[in-house]
Amino acid sequence: MRVMEANGAGLTVQITSDPWFPILDKCYPSSIVPGLENFTVNCLFQIGQQRWDPEVVCDLFSPTEAAIILGIPISQSGGDDSWYWLAENNGFYSVRSAYKLLQDQKHHSDIPQASQFWKRMWDLKVPPKTKDLVWRAASNCLATKANLCIKKVLVDNTCPMCGVYAETEVHLLVSCPFAWACWEFSGLSTVGRESPSLLQWLEVSANRVDKEVLGKIVVLCWAIWSARNDLIWQQRVRSVRDVVVFANSSLNQFLKAQGRENIPSLSPLKAGDGSEHWIKSVSGIKLNVDAATFDRDSKHGYGCVVRNLNGDLIFVFAGCNNGKVPAELAEIMGIKEALSWLKCNNYTQAVIESDSLVCVEAIRSDELIAFGFGFIVDECKNMFKSLSNVALFFVKRSANCAAYFVARHSISLAERMFPINSVLMDFMSILMSDCSS
Numbered sequence: 001m002r003v004m005e006a007n008g009a010g011l012t013v014q015i016t017s018d019p020w021f022p023i024l025d026k027c028y029p030s031s032i033v034p035g036l037e038n039f040t041v042n043c044l045f046q047i048g049q050q051r052w053d054p055e056v057v058c059d060l061f062s063p064t065e066a067a068i069i070l071g072i073p074i075s076q077s078g079g080d081d082s083w084y085w086l087a088e089n090n091g092f093y094s095v096r097s098a099y100k101l102l103q104d105q106k107h108h109s110d111i112p113q114a115s116q117f118w119k120r121m122w123d124l125k126v127p128p129k130t131k132d133l134v135w136r137a138a139s140n141c142l143a144t145k146a147n148l149c150i151k152k153v154l155v156d157n158t159c160p161m162c163g164v165y166a167e168t169e170v171h172l173l174v175s176c177p178f179a180w181a182c183w184e185f186s187g188l189s190t191v192g193r194e195s196p197s198l199l200q201w202l203e204v205s206a207n208r209v210d211k212e213v214l215g216k217i218v219v220l221c222w223a224i225w226s227a228r229n230d231l232i233w234q235q236r237v238r239s240v241r242d243v244v245v246f247a248n249s250s251l252n253q254f255l256k257a258q259g260r261e262n263i264p265s266l267s268p269l270k271a272g273d274g275s276e277h278w279i280k281s282v283s284g285i286k287l288n289v290d291a292a293t294f295d296r297d298s299k300h301g302y303g304c305v306v307r308n309l310n311g312d313l314i315f316v317f318a319g320c321n322n323g324k325v326p327a328e329l330a331e332i333m334g335i336k337e338a339l340s341w342l343k344c345n346n347y348t349q350a351v352i353e354s355d356s357l358v359c360v361e362a363i364r365s366d367e368l369i370a371f372g373f374g375f376i377v378d379e380c381k382n383m384f385k386s387l388s389n390v391a392l393f394f395v396k397r398s399a400n401c402a403a404y405f406v407a408r409h410s411i412s413l414a415e416r417m418f419p420i421n422s423v424l425m426d427f428m429s430i431l432m433s434d435c436s437s
């Protein structure tokens with residue numbers, strides 16, 4: 001559920017029964033005309049091509065849904081269809097996003113105290129694996145011996161740490177003598193040892209402490225669970241002190257690593273990034289590229305301005321496509337067009353400037369991004385590899401005015417027909433102002 005196709009060839013995706021529609025609260029188009037059952041998504045492509053057929057799509061779906069469909073990028077390399085998880089920015093499934101989605105669907109359910117606890121917990125700055133552990137434990141989904149007995153996987157449910165009581169979540173992580181010694185040693189034992197369930201114990205604790213302490217509580221739960229696994233799987237005995245030290249050092253390491261890479265999130269800015277004013281290139285031609293979205297018309301476009309070492313205008317081109325797309329998708333498509341232009345015109349030395357930090361970082365980063373945005377990023381990366389003397393920089397919007405102007409006008413310009421000999425006065429004054437700074 002909640003997945004969306006990142007279109008390959010569209011051969012395996014059923015129009016009416018697969019969740020290919022990229023909107024979180026509905027994964028199928030609702031305006032489906034009868035008779036589309038058993039048809040796959042590639043029936044909506046132009047014949048023999050890897051692109052949507054706007055006429056067919058507009059005939060079959062409501063204007064709003066047609067705009068969304070036309071905005072779904074299709075891989076030009078064909079290949080297999082793939083799916084991505086819509087509730088997470090990078091397209092990969094995570095327990096956290098699934099949980100949040102389920103919580104959202106419960107319409108702020110009947111247990112306000114519990115949901116407040118969850119909200120606080122997911123917002124904590126602690127390693128995600130520790131939150132996942134606490135979430136599973138407090139939802140009674142941990143593979144404790146008591147739970148495995150319920151599922152008839154095991155017959156013995158005795159706690160491995162004390163050898164006396166049944167290993168339930170609340171026993172193992174709180175009331176077991178070993179666990180309780182950890183809580184006391186760490187100074188985190190703010191509430192009593194006995195509680196009907198782990199969730200209730202966590203809720204009461206959370207109400208008494210601030211978020212820093214709550215973070216330590218979550219990490220210590222995880223450390224106790226790790227000590228239990230070390231004993232069961234590796235016959236390694238951890239002391240109370242070891243467990244508490246391990247919890248503290250894990251949290252400190254995580255916080256240190258977070259502090260190092262605040263913003264930008266994916267990779268550090270390079271020298272040359274962040275210009276506020278346009279400056280002439282010192283190596284090869286310079287391409288400024290920008291994108292615009294036209295929500296009222298359900299279109300998106302890009303503009304690219306090419307100047308030589310003297311700052312003279314060499315070429316201007318723009319394009320406009322159907323479909324409602326997020327801003328970063330429009331931006332990355334613009335960058336791809338700039339790269340294609342360089343390739344087609346055999347330019348080997350050039351600088352590309354974009355004011356989209358997200359796109360610049362995505363192209364520089366090694367991190368995988370699963371959905372539509374991601375495969376256009378990959379196409380850009382491949383083109384950069386074949387254009388070895390082409391560099392990409394991030395600049396401020398104020399240094400990208402010319403491209404912004406062209407992108408804003410892309411809706412009224414025919415593709416690549418921007419007149420270079422008789423440029424608009426407004427555009428001319430931007431070019432002159434760029435060169436004077």
Ligand SMILES: [Zn+2]
Pocket residue numbers: 159160161162163164165171172176177178
């Ligand atoms: Zn025990």
